[in-house]
Amino acid sequence: MTILRAQDLTLGYGRQSVVHDVSLDVTGGGVGLIGESGSGKTTLARAFLGLLKPQKGTIWYGGQDLKKADMRAFRRDVQPVFQAESLNPRRRVGASIAEGLPDRARVGELMEQVGLDPALAVRRPHELSGGQRQRVVIARALAVGPKLLILDEPTSALDVTVQAKVLDLLAGLDTERLLITHNLAVVGRLCRTSHVLFAGRVVESGPTAELLAAPAHPYTKALRDAVPTLGGQPPQAGTSAPPAETGCPFRSRCPLAVPECERAPELREVGEGRTVACHRAEDVLTGP
Template identity: 45%
Template sequence: MNAPERLDVVDLTVTHGAVRAVDGVSLTVHPGEAVVLLGESGSGKSTLVRTVLGLPGPTARVGGGVLLSGTDLRALDERALSGVRGRRIGYVPQDPDAGLDPLRRIGSQLVEVLLRHRVAAGRRAARAAVPALLESAGLADPERAARSHPHELSGGQRQRAVIALALACSPGLLIADEPTTALDALVRARVLDLLAASGASLLVVTHDMGVARRIGHRVAVMRAGRIVETGPAEQILTAPRHPYSAALVAAQPGALR
């Protein structure tokens, strides 16, 4: 795989009309580190990661910086950014159906990604690589999964197919936005373990304390567009200093361990 990337978000602001969805956020993901961005729905987490990906929305006004191992992503045009997305940054969306074309087989979608980013030397090589990619993402019958349309797979299988797409080009940074929503506890644990085993630097967005507990090296707590506390996962999850962080911890006594 590619070397793990470093992500630096520097004083980032994202404004939609009169609403400042992200308000002066600075955050670093060190190479090989798993950082969990924790907060309630509406706290600005998803807006932050979409902006990192260069997809803040057509009405957004953006300030501040986003650096990927020193590359200023905000200085890149859309063509250059599209080369970064998928090749250097893998993205697992909150809804796996949003990351899959419902009219195309899973294998065909993987082939397209491999060819677009010139990872495979031709269509035959790309097709040959598909079963191993799906198997590495935890799909027990990769040949069947490759032949399937998304609706023919379970929710957990679709999530793993999205992870296979995100990891197809061995990106150095993997961004996952609520990757375990609507999954049962067993599938959720397996998906998290797949992310942790990827070897990429991780930025994982969640409102679930159990996700932070299972894979996070460091946790950043976000509220109303701002980072209110950041620190080692163990410290945040056992002895949070900010009242909001403490309330999040207290609200989820049964979180995944």
């Protein structure tokens, strides 16, 4: 079932576009948006949350143009999960969780659901560990019974052991999820399908397990190789050269670039359920 859909979506701020002609579906089983800082994944998530209007294209929710949807129902059904620093430092965590609840008696139930002692409800964020604060953020999002969680780097500020526990929690929730991350080790735990973004464009899409096992785009391969273990730092795939202004945007950083890459590649199928925007995808798939 498709929960959200982007169709030919271009997004930006002012006159500057940062996401270009993106089409993708948010379906069941978890969907990942993967890319470095500046790739456009957070901008795309802001649009999916109804916080940013498209410059071009359409976002569909439940088969309806999001611009025409009941936004009260939408904001109940689609909830963001940001990093733990998003909590108000002056509010007790129980009050933060109860903000969207008609029945505040459910605060303890939600805290138990995310593995927290309800007695911690009277504490403020600075009195909790990083992992506990992240669980509070998740409990706050679950308070209104959402159908979809949009998770923006929910574990990047946590140490490896705590990351694993939070990922176990998220994987066990009976709620669909869209995960924004730079880390393929994390997306592999939570997402059935994934889309890789570079310079505001989708360069590869498909089942996450296949993307991890055999990337078809050199950028996806660089990301996979840059984060070998859970908890790695945001990768820098290849060199720090900026995206090329014409042709394939990755060609200035690509070890496989050839003259043909001066012509922008289009997304094409490279297997069942897999698409890639690369002239040399077959060489990437068969390479070492």
